[in-house]
Amino acid sequence: MTGTPSPAAAERVASLHVTKGHGTENDFVLLDDRDGALDLSGPLVRALADRHAGVGGDGVIRLIESSRVPEGAAVLAADPSARWFMDYRNADGSVAEMCGNGVRVFAAYLERLGLWDPFGGELAVGTRAGVRWVRRIPAAGVSSADDVPWYAVDMGPWSLLGGPRAIEAGYDAEVAVVGLAEVRPALGVDVGNPHTVLALAGQAELDAADLTRAPVVVPVPPHGTNVELVVPLGEGTGPDGVVVGRVRMRVHERGVGETRSCGTGACAAALAVRAWAGDGAPDVWLVEVPGGTVRVSVLPGGHVELAGPAVLVADADVALAALGA
Incomplete structure (x- = not known):
């Protein structure tokens, strides 16, 4: 059994089985609670995500049947095949709508557990931002771990x-970042969760930014925001003849701090730079983050696709008493 046991089971359960995984080094603790028997409390999430006294991670992902969570009704109405729900929590214990790197790791986890055959078709994943559809693809050849x-x-x-007013002006918010000399204009992007993207002049400014402290965003977003600092790197032509844009990014995630990668943040960064570039900008972008590279593609119908690696690195049994949660 995984997660926090019910009071009746507390005396019988001494350990918690978890899996550690990451997508471009955005790392997570995964729990199998498919039957919904567990109470995933904030203190337990914080204890598991603690990098010194716990397993360590940017967040905790619980596998649970969609029918067993309040948000599951909307998920199953949208796609009855979305049996599995990705219950994602930030490292501080707060609930989040979505995580782009996390959903890829979640898919790899379901594959490992035998709950999804990637050669049998797409996987429909329930999330608080709606259904997300995942498919396994060949590595894109953008890293050494192909x-x-x-x-x-x-x-x-x-x-x-x-x-449209923000597109015309080029911004709709202002952001103060420790380490940067002045307040910067920024663009708000919604990818199922909120993001604020600001462009920097080059690598020196990207390196100078201190993301150990949360950037100050004005106007203050009602539910907080993730903040992406981006440096556009121009465009090139891929082997298939498609024009591809490139950006480099660092991110401060709400409820976590700076992370090595953020999947929804990579989407937001590419979409913001594409908006700033105007007509004729590429629909495909490679986004470089400290933990690797992901690919963002603008799809027909107003959707966006995120592609990248997912790695499961360890399984462990954690002593509940030692967590102190």
Whole structure:
């Protein structure tokens, strides 16, 4: 049994079986609670995610049947095949709508457990941002670890929070980042969760930013925001003749701090740079993050796709008493 046991079972359960995984070094603790028997409390999430006294991770992902969570009704109405729900929690214990790297790792976890055959078709995953569809694809040849499986996720609809006026102005928010000399204009992007993207002049500014402290965003987003700092790197032509844009990014995730990667943040960064570039900008972008590279593709119908690796690195049994949660 995994997670926090019910009071009746507390005396019988001494350990917690977990799996550790990451997508471009955005790392997670995964729990198998498919029958919904567990109470995944904030203190337990924080204890598991603690990098000194726990397993360590940017978040905790619980596998549970969609029918066993309140948000599952909407998920199953949208796609009855979305049997499995990705219950994602930030490292501070707060609940999050979605995680682009996390959903790829979740798909790899379901594959490991025998709950999804990637050669049998797409996987429909329930999330608090709606259904996400995942397929396994060949590695894109953008890293040294090309033997690691890649997963492509239809991340659903996206939008620029400020609408046409923000596109015309080029921004709809201002962000103060420790280490940067002045307040910067930024663009709000919704990819199922909120993001604020600001462009920097080059690598020196990207290196100078101190993301150990949360950037200050004005106006203050009602539910918080992830903040991406991006450096556009131009465009090139891929082997298939498709024009591909490139950006480099660092991110401060709400409820976590700076992470090595953020999947929804990579989507937001590419979409913001594409908006700034105007008509004729590429629909495919490679986004470089400290933990590797992911690919973002703008799809027909107002959707965006995220593709990248997912790695399961360890299984462990954690002593519940030692967690102190």
